[in-house]
Amino acid sequence: MLCVLAMLGGCATEVDPGTSSAIRFANVEEGDVLSGTASVGVIVSSRDELGVEFYVGEELIDTKIRAPYEVQINTTHFGDGPHPLKALAYKDGVTFTAEVGVFFDNSGPDISMLSPANGSMLFNDTSGTKLRFTVSDVNGVIDFAVSVNGIPLTVGAAPAYETTLSLDALSISVDMLPLELLVKATATDTFFHSASKTFSLTLMTRLAWRFHTLGQIWAPPAVRDDGVLFLGSQDGRVYSLNDSGQELWQRDAGGQIVTSPVLVDTWVLVSAGNFVVALEQATGNVVWQTDIGSTVGTKPVLNGSLVLVGTYASKLQALNLVGGTPAWGFPVGNDIQSTPVILADRTAVFGSNDRFVYWVNSAGAELGRFETGDAVWGDATLASNGDVLVGSHDGFLYRFSGAGVLSTEFDARGQIWGSATEGLGGVIYIGSTFRRLYAVSSNLKNELWRRETAGLAYSSPALSSDSTIYIGATDGRLHAFSSQGTELWTYTTEGSIVGSAVVAKDGRYVFVGSDDRYLYALRTGNSGxxxxxxxxxxxxxxxxxxxxxxxxxxxxxxxxxxxxxxxxxxxxxxxxxxxxxxxxxxxxxxxxxxxxxxxxxxxxxxxxxxxxxxxxxxxxxxxxxxxxxxxxxxxxxxxxxxxxxxxxxxxxxxxxxxxxxxxxxxxxxxxxxxxxxxxxxxxxxxxxxxxxxxxxxxxxxxxxxxxxxx
CATH class of the missing domain: 3.90.1580.10 (paralog of FGE (formylglycine-generating enzyme))
Known part of the structure; x- marks a missing residue:
C-alpha cells in the first residue's frame, strides 16, 4: 500500500525487531479512511507496562499508561484529507514509535458547476445545453444526481458528470420562456456522506426579435456603435431600427437593395437598383441621389473624398462624396459584384465577372490585374499584414502580396460567393458552395478544419469579439462555430440565408436576414x-x-x-x-x-x-x-x-x-x-x-x- 505520509513529508518508523519492546497499530492500516469518532489502538510487545502517547499530526490526543492501549479520536475536530497518526511508547529513556497515514472524511463531496457559470443565461437551442460539474471527495464518490426545478436529469458517469438541459427534458414549451431555473446537484461519498449545492440559471429564447420587410433580405444591416441599425431590403426601402427592433424611420431608395448600407459620418450610403443614395442617419432624408445608368452591383465604399461602386455596366464608378456627382469610371470586361477593398495608399482592389481581379489607384488608373479561373463575385478583404484575399467561382481563395502578385491559394472545392474573414492568429475562414466552412492557416497552405453546412454557403463568415464564427446557408440555418470548429448552436429561419451575418458592437446580438423577408436578432450569450x-x-x-x-x-x-x-x-x-x-x-x-x-x-x-x-x-x-x-x-x-x-x-x-x-x-x-x-x-x-x-x-x-x- 502506498504511504500516505509521503505527501506529508514522512513515513512510518520501523522498529528494530531485535529490541525487547516494539509498538504497532492494531486496527488501522496505511491509507485507511476514518470518519466520526474512530477507535484507534496499538499493540506493545513488552514485558512491562509502558506509557503510550497518541498523536494526530503534532496534536496530542491522549496518553494511556496501561493496556489496552486504545483511544477515541474525534475526526470531525480535524479537516478532511490526509493526516498522520503517531503512537509513542517510552521505556528506560528509549522511545518506540509507530506511524501510519490515514484520511479523515466527515463531509460530503465538493461540488461545483464547471459550465455554464452560476447565474448564466442559456438558450433553447435544438441540441440543448451541457451542464458540466466537477465532484471530488477524499473517500471517492458513489452517487451523483442533478435536478432542475425539481425534475431529475440523466447524468453521465464519472468523471464526466455531464447532463443535457433542454425543453424536452424539462417538459416545457418555448412559450414559457424566459424561465428561471434552480439547479440542484447532490453527491454521496463511499461513507454515505452527502452534500448538495444549488445554482441558478435563466433559460431564454435564442431569438430576441425579428423585423419584417416587404422584400427578401440578402445583406446584413449596418450597425452603429449605439446599436442603431440601417437595413436594406429588396422592397427598395432603407429601414432604421433601434436595438430592440423598433422602426425609427424608413425611406424608399428607388430600387432593389441587395447589399449592405454603409455609414459615413452622419450619412448612410446605399446602392438601390440603378441608384446610389445618401441619406441622413437621423431622419432618413435624402442628401443626394445619383442615377448610375445601370444596376449597381456592390455596396458603396468610401475612398478618401470618393465613393466607389461596381456596376452591371462593366465599370467601377467613382462618385464625389459631396454631391454624388461622377468623378471617373474604370472599365472592365463584365459586371462587377465584388465590393472593392481600399488599401493604405487608396488603391482599390476588386473582382469582376470577367474572371479578373483588378488593382486601380484613386485616380482610376490600373496598377495590375490577375486572371482567375471563373467569375469573381466575392468582396475583396484585407489581411492584417496588408495582403489581399479574394475568392473566385473557380473554387480557389487567392492571397495577393501586391498588385497582381499571387502569394498563395486554397482550394475550397466549390464556388466562393462570399469574402474571407481573418481571425485570431491570422486564421482565415471561408465558405463555399461545397457546403463547407473552412478554417485555413494564414498562408492558405494548411487546412485546419472544415465543417459541413446542409445548405450552400453563399455568405461570408462573420466573426465576433470572442472568436465565434457565424455563417448562414441556403437551408435557412445560421451556424455558430467556435474557433476550434465546434458547433455551438444553430438557428433556423423560415427561408434561405443568402447574405452574411453581422455581430452587434457590444457582442450581445448577431443579425441575419433571410428570404422569408425577416431580419433576425439572435442572442449570442456574450456580454461583449x-x-x-x-x-x-x-x-x-x-x-x-x-x-x-x-x-x-x-x-x-x-x-x-x-x-x-x-x-x-x-x-x-x-x-x-x-x-x-x-x-x-x-x-x-x-x-x-x-x-x-x-x-x-x-x-x-x-x-x-x-x-x-x-x-x-x-x-x-x-x-x-x-x-x-x-x-x-x-x-x-x-x-x-x-x-x-x-x-x-x-x-x-x-x-x-x-x-x-x-x-x-x-x-x-x-x-x-x-x-x-x-x-x-x-x-x-x-x-x-x-x-x-x-x-x-x-x-x-x-x-x-x-x-x-x-
Missing part, C-alpha cells in the same frame, strides 16, 4: 468585452492583462463564463481551478501559458528580475508592500487590471508581478505551477523567476490566470 487584447511573445499571443470575466467591473469580478476578456480597469477572474482556467482559455481558442513563454513575457530581452527592471520597487506592482493595494490598507485584495501603470513588462504585458498569481501549463511534483506572485506576496515571490506549486483543484482568491495561443 471585445476580442482579448494580446501581445506577440516569441510567436505566441499572450493576453496583455490578467484574464477577466465579460461582466467584470472595477468592483466586482462578475459571474459570466461565456468567454474571456483581456482589458484594463476590471477585477481579474480568480477563485478558479487549473482545469477551469484551461477550459476558459479554450473558449477563445487559447490555452494557459507554458512557463517558458510566461518567463520571456515577464523578463523581456534584458532578462530582468521584475517586469519593470532589475531592482524591486514596492509601489510599482500590487504586492503586499504596495502602499495603495496589497495589504497596506488592511484589506488584502486584487486591484483592477492595469491600475498600476508602471507594472508593465518590456513587451507591454501588464500585472505580471503581483495582483494575482497565475496558473500555467507547467506541472511540478507537488502541484501545478503558478507564476507572478499575488497581492499578499513579498519581494521574493514577486520576481519573474519565482514559481510556486498549488493543488490544481484549489480555488484561491489570489489566484487567476493568463492565456496564450497554442
Amino acid at each position: 468585452c471585445g476580442a482579448p487584447e494580446t501581445v506577440n511573445v516569441g510567436g505566441k499571443l499572450v493576453t496583455t492583462y490578467e484574464v477577466s470575466r465579460p461582466d467584470a467591473t472595477n468592483t466586482h469580478q462578475g459571474v459570466s463564463v461565456e468567454t474571456i476578456c483581456s482589458r484594463p480597469g476590471v477585477l481579474p477572474w480568480t477563485g478558479v481551478t487549473w482545469q477551469e482556467a484551461k477550459y476558459a482559455c479554450s473558449l477563445a481558442g487559447l490555452d494557459l501559458c507554458d512557463g517558458v513563454t510566461w518567463g520571456i513575457a515577464c523578463q523581456g530581452t534584458a532578462n530582468a528580475d521584475f517586469p519593470y527592471g532589475r531592482n524591486f520597487e514596492a509601489s510599482t506592482c500590487n504586492g503586499a508592500a504596495n502602499p495603495v493595494g496589497g495589504c497596506a490598507l488592511g484589506d488584502c485584495a486584487p486591484m483592477p487590471t492595469g491600475d498600476n501603470a508602471g507594472c508593465r513588462s518590456e513587451m507591454g504585458l501588464v500585472d505580471m508581478s503581483g495582483n494575482v498569481r497565475e496558473w500555467t501549463l507547467d506541472m511540478g511534483l507537488n502541484g501545478n505551477v503558478v507564476r507572478g506572485g499575488g497581492y499578499t506576496d513579498s519581494e521574493e515571490n514577486l520576481a519573474c523567476s519565482d514559481s510556486q506549486e498549488v493543488n490544481p483543484t484549489s480555488r484561491l482568491d489570489d489566484l487567476g490566470f493568463r492565456c496564450c495561443s497554442k
Whole structure:
C-alpha cells in the first residue's frame, strides 16, 4: 500500500525487531479512511507496562499508561484529507514509535458547476445545453444526481458528470420562456456522506426579435456603435431600427437593395437598383441621389473624398462624396459584384465577372490585374499584414502580396460567393458552395478544419469579439462555430440565408436576414468585452492583462463564463481551478501559458528580475508592500487590471508581478505551477523567476490566470 505520509513529508518508523519492546497499530492500516469518532489502538510487545502517547499530526490526543492501549479520536475536530497518526511508547529513556497515514472524511463531496457559470443565461437551442460539474471527495464518490426545478436529469458517469438541459427534458414549451431555473446537484461519498449545492440559471429564447420587410433580405444591416441599425431590403426601402427592433424611420431608395448600407459620418450610403443614395442617419432624408445608368452591383465604399461602386455596366464608378456627382469610371470586361477593398495608399482592389481581379489607384488608373479561373463575385478583404484575399467561382481563395502578385491559394472545392474573414492568429475562414466552412492557416497552405453546412454557403463568415464564427446557408440555418470548429448552436429561419451575418458592437446580438423577408436578432450569450487584447511573445499571443470575466467591473469580478476578456480597469477572474482556467482559455481558442513563454513575457530581452527592471520597487506592482493595494490598507485584495501603470513588462504585458498569481501549463511534483506572485506576496515571490506549486483543484482568491495561443 502506498504511504500516505509521503505527501506529508514522512513515513512510518520501523522498529528494530531485535529490541525487547516494539509498538504497532492494531486496527488501522496505511491509507485507511476514518470518519466520526474512530477507535484507534496499538499493540506493545513488552514485558512491562509502558506509557503510550497518541498523536494526530503534532496534536496530542491522549496518553494511556496501561493496556489496552486504545483511544477515541474525534475526526470531525480535524479537516478532511490526509493526516498522520503517531503512537509513542517510552521505556528506560528509549522511545518506540509507530506511524501510519490515514484520511479523515466527515463531509460530503465538493461540488461545483464547471459550465455554464452560476447565474448564466442559456438558450433553447435544438441540441440543448451541457451542464458540466466537477465532484471530488477524499473517500471517492458513489452517487451523483442533478435536478432542475425539481425534475431529475440523466447524468453521465464519472468523471464526466455531464447532463443535457433542454425543453424536452424539462417538459416545457418555448412559450414559457424566459424561465428561471434552480439547479440542484447532490453527491454521496463511499461513507454515505452527502452534500448538495444549488445554482441558478435563466433559460431564454435564442431569438430576441425579428423585423419584417416587404422584400427578401440578402445583406446584413449596418450597425452603429449605439446599436442603431440601417437595413436594406429588396422592397427598395432603407429601414432604421433601434436595438430592440423598433422602426425609427424608413425611406424608399428607388430600387432593389441587395447589399449592405454603409455609414459615413452622419450619412448612410446605399446602392438601390440603378441608384446610389445618401441619406441622413437621423431622419432618413435624402442628401443626394445619383442615377448610375445601370444596376449597381456592390455596396458603396468610401475612398478618401470618393465613393466607389461596381456596376452591371462593366465599370467601377467613382462618385464625389459631396454631391454624388461622377468623378471617373474604370472599365472592365463584365459586371462587377465584388465590393472593392481600399488599401493604405487608396488603391482599390476588386473582382469582376470577367474572371479578373483588378488593382486601380484613386485616380482610376490600373496598377495590375490577375486572371482567375471563373467569375469573381466575392468582396475583396484585407489581411492584417496588408495582403489581399479574394475568392473566385473557380473554387480557389487567392492571397495577393501586391498588385497582381499571387502569394498563395486554397482550394475550397466549390464556388466562393462570399469574402474571407481573418481571425485570431491570422486564421482565415471561408465558405463555399461545397457546403463547407473552412478554417485555413494564414498562408492558405494548411487546412485546419472544415465543417459541413446542409445548405450552400453563399455568405461570408462573420466573426465576433470572442472568436465565434457565424455563417448562414441556403437551408435557412445560421451556424455558430467556435474557433476550434465546434458547433455551438444553430438557428433556423423560415427561408434561405443568402447574405452574411453581422455581430452587434457590444457582442450581445448577431443579425441575419433571410428570404422569408425577416431580419433576425439572435442572442449570442456574450456580454461583449471585445476580442482579448494580446501581445506577440516569441510567436505566441499572450493576453496583455490578467484574464477577466465579460461582466467584470472595477468592483466586482462578475459571474459570466461565456468567454474571456483581456482589458484594463476590471477585477481579474480568480477563485478558479487549473482545469477551469484551461477550459476558459479554450473558449477563445487559447490555452494557459507554458512557463517558458510566461518567463520571456515577464523578463523581456534584458532578462530582468521584475517586469519593470532589475531592482524591486514596492509601489510599482500590487504586492503586499504596495502602499495603495496589497495589504497596506488592511484589506488584502486584487486591484483592477492595469491600475498600476508602471507594472508593465518590456513587451507591454501588464500585472505580471503581483495582483494575482497565475496558473500555467507547467506541472511540478507537488502541484501545478503558478507564476507572478499575488497581492499578499513579498519581494521574493514577486520576481519573474519565482514559481510556486498549488493543488490544481484549489480555488484561491489570489489566484487567476493568463492565456496564450497554442
